[in-house]
Amino acid sequence: MELSQKLTACLKVEMLCEEIYYSLCNLFPEAKELFRQLAEEEERHADILTISTGFHKIDALPDKIVPDSPGRILESLHLAEKMKRTLEEDELFLREVLQMALELEESVAELYFNELMNEGSDDDVISYLQKYYKDEMSHVERIKRYILEIPS
Numbered sequence: 001m002e003l004s005q006k007l008t009a010c011l012k013v014e015m016l017c018e019e020i021y022y023s024l025c026n027l028f029p030e031a032k033e034l035f036r037q038l039a040e041e042e043e044r045h046a047d048i049l050t051i052s053t054g055f056h057k058i059d060a061l062p063d064k065i066v067p068d069s070p071g072r073i074l075e076s077l078h079l080a081e082k083m084k085r086t087l088e089e090d091e092l093f094l095r096e097v098l099q100m101a102l103e104l105e106e107s108v109a110e111l112y113f114n115e116l117m118n119e120g121s122d123d124d125v126i127s128y129l130q131k132y133y134k135d136e137m138s139h140v141e142r143i144k145r146y147i148l149e150i151p152s
Contacts (some may be wrong), residue, residue: 001043001070001073003022003056003061003065003066003073004017004023004053004056004080005070006053006073007046007049007056007065007066007069007098008078009066009070009073009074009109010049010109010113011046011049011053011065011076011143012077012080013047013073013076013077013080013109013110014045014046014049014079014113015042015046016040016081016084017038017039017080017092017104017110017128018042018043019043019084020048020083020084020087020101020104021035021036021038021039021042022035022036022039023087023125024087024097024101025039025096026124028084028097028130029088031060031094031098031146034142034143034146035102037142038101038139038143039137039141041134041139043133044132044135045113046135047132048117048129048132048133049065052065052125052129053107055125059123061125062123062125062126063142064116064123064126065116065125065126065129066109066112067086067108067109067112069108072107072108072109073108075107075108075109076104076107076109076110077106077109079103079104079107080104083100083101093146095150098143098146098147099147101139101143102132102140102144104144105138105139105140105143106138106140107108111140112138114135114138114140117129117130117133117135118130118133
């Protein structure tokens with residue numbers, strides 16, 4: 001899988017996550033703020049990957065913008081697609097949805113992007129893209145904190 005294909009797959013993951021989190025705002029009004037924040041951040045992640053595509057077109061994008069393993073990227077994409085289907089087909093409880101979201105956020109493509117955007121970089125393009133990454137904490141951490149706060 002070439003870099004452009006990996007970028008496209010990662011972009012699909014971010015866009016699906018955004019769509020999922022916005023739909024969860026309506027399904028779970030008690031967690032609306034959490035899902036809204038996650039959706040907005042996923043939208044920014046998609047914007048960063050869209051900008052990355054432009055850098056790739058001029059051969060200025062380093063390969064490390066996405067994970068090396070195409071299989072791991074596709075695994076994240078399949079998890080997002082599965083979660084979307086499940087939400088459309090099943091009636092779920094908030095705790096179940098949060099566990100699914102946590103699994104998705106712990107998948108390679110999502111974790112990799114968070115780590116890359118938070119690490120120091122001597123690459124000018126990566127440093128430029130990092131300026132657009134404004135997540136206060138990782139989505140994994142945010143979801144785990146929320147799970148601890150909800151009553152049993």
